[in-house]
Amino acid sequence: MQDYKYILFDLDGTVIDSSPGITNSCMYALRKMGIEPPKREELYCFIGPPLTESFSKYYGMSDDEATQAVAFYREYYKDTGIFEITPYPGIEELFASLTKSEKKVVLATSKPELFAKRIIEHLGFDKYFSFIAGSLFDKSREKKADVIRYALDSLGVTDISECLMVGDREHDIKGAAALGMDACGVLHGFGSIEEFKECNAKYIVKDSFELLDMLTK
Secondary structure, three states: OOOOOEEEEOOEOOOEEOHHHHHHHHHHHHHHOOOOOOOHHHHHHHOOOOHHHHHHHHHOOOHHHHHHHHHHHHHHHOOOHHHOOEEOOOHHHHHHHHHHOOOEEEEEEEEEHHHHHHHHHHHOOHHHEEEEEEEOOOOOOOOHHHHHHHHHHHHOOOOHHHEEEEEOOHHHHHHHHOOOOEEEEEOOOOOOHHHHHHOOOOEEEOOHHHHHHHHOO
């Protein structure tokens, strides 16, 4: 395969299983909005895409209502839900190997950048990352393509062919494609092989171990 210099990672569903914290935060927000939450598994669709988009799409909220729901979500998330996470098996070994091979490990997430940095530091993974890019609380730089572009511009990257985006949902693959970047779907998260094939992911791997094998061949 191609020798990529910059490996960009999504966060939720790719680096960490954040489903407990995200779904607990969603349940809290929905109750505050006067909506009885569904079963936890039905809220997995909130993992990955921008929150305002998901509250609008799945609960028919107006822009103002979705903004309020996100504010309620963050009441729970900012101190509790943020740390209800588990790194995926093999992910730290993957980061360590890439760093040792002088690859640039980059985070590109639709999660607010402040939260993303707190999570990476909490896990002790900050030593592996060349840059952490996320969204802003004012909803700017929220779409995945905007986050990726911000990361690449900040690193001074001009050759997209040197970059690979790794994610677990179609938003990661499509965000990379919008910039002409190759992408890899990882199946230990919340996407599916059908989803990745439909959005033309260049690579699909089962987990961090298979990704490590692929990137170090």
